Amino acid sequence: MSARGEARLWVAQRATAMMLAVFVLAHLVTIIYAVRNGLAGADILARTRGSVGVAVFYGLFVLASAIHGSIGLRTIAIEWLRMRSNPAGIFALVAGVLLVVTGLRAVVAVVAA
Amino acid sequence: MKHARNHPAYWAFLVHRISGIALALFLPAHFLALGTAIRGEAALDEFLRWTDQPLVIAGEWALVVLLAAHLAGGLRVLALEFLPWREWQKSLAAAAAFLAIFAGLAFAFAR
Numbered sequence: 001m002s003a004r005g006e007a008r009l010w011v012a013q014r015a016t017a018m019m020l021a022v023f024v025l026a027h028l029v030t031i032i033y034a035v036r037n038g039l040a041g042a043d044i045l046a047r048t049r050g051s052v053g054v055a056v057f058y059g060l061f062v063l064a065s066a067i068h069g070s071i072g073l074r075t076i077a078i079e080w081l082r083m084r085s086n087p088a089g090i091f092a093l094v095a096g097v098l099l100v101v102t103g104l105r106a107v108v109a110v111v112a113a
Numbered sequence: 114m115k116h117a118r119n120h121p122a123y124w125a126f127l128v129h130r131i132s133g134i135a136l137a138l139f140l141p142a143h144f145l146a147l148g149t150a151i152r153g154e155a156a157l158d159e160f161l162r163w164t165d166q167p168l169v170i171a172g173e174w175a176l177v178v179l180l181a182a183h184l185a186g187g188l189r190v191l192a193l194e195f196l197p198w199r200e201w202q203k204s205l206a207a208a209a210a211f212l213a214i215f216a217g218l219a220f221a222f223a224r
Contacts, residue, residue, distance in 0.1 A: 028216055069133070105144065
């Protein structure tokens with residue numbers, strides 16, 4: 001990949017990291033709050049079903065995670081698995097698409113189903 | 114090289130990378146589990162009942178610690194890269210470890 005391409009990935013990695021810092025902190029607090037009385041489907045879905053806020057928050061969370069995670073996996077594939085740039089890019093793209101598809105399906109499942 | 118690795122910054126790098134790999138592997142499973150709600154509340158409940166066993170709860174706890182460690186380690190990286198250098202940044206690896214342990218304790222007491 002060109003130096004400009006690598007620089008773009010670096011910027012995307014850091015920009016999504018800044019978004020994820022907020023999302024993950026909120027998610028951690030939500031997890032610890034939600035598990036206090038055990039996990040029940042009814043309780044979870046009562047909070048999420050029909051909520052535009054949950055849909056937007058977790059939709060963006062999924063997209064940022066997919067971008068951040070796939071760029072991170074690409075770096076690891078190059079540095080630790082000694083993959084070349086192009087195959088590592090394809091590997092990262094597949095991982096990113098998998099995260100977006102399964103992640104957005106999960107958001108639909110808890111908000112709209 | 115041995116000296117370079119026996120340093121908090123190297124351990125911070127290693128924890129950040131390994132927690133990142135673990136989270137990337139866990140996420141699709143997490144999403145598929147939540148996706149069971151597409152088949153209704155009963156399907157989600159069936160999955161949640163499966164999670165109510167000691168080994169799974171231990172796994173959840175590990176994931177909370179890894180997520181908090183990756184968050185805190187990531188904030189450390191952002192501070193090092195984007196803020197002007199200050200002495201206190203040397204303590205960020207220890208602060209990140211503290212945050213991960215704190216999140217783990219909070220989850221353990223809540224669950």
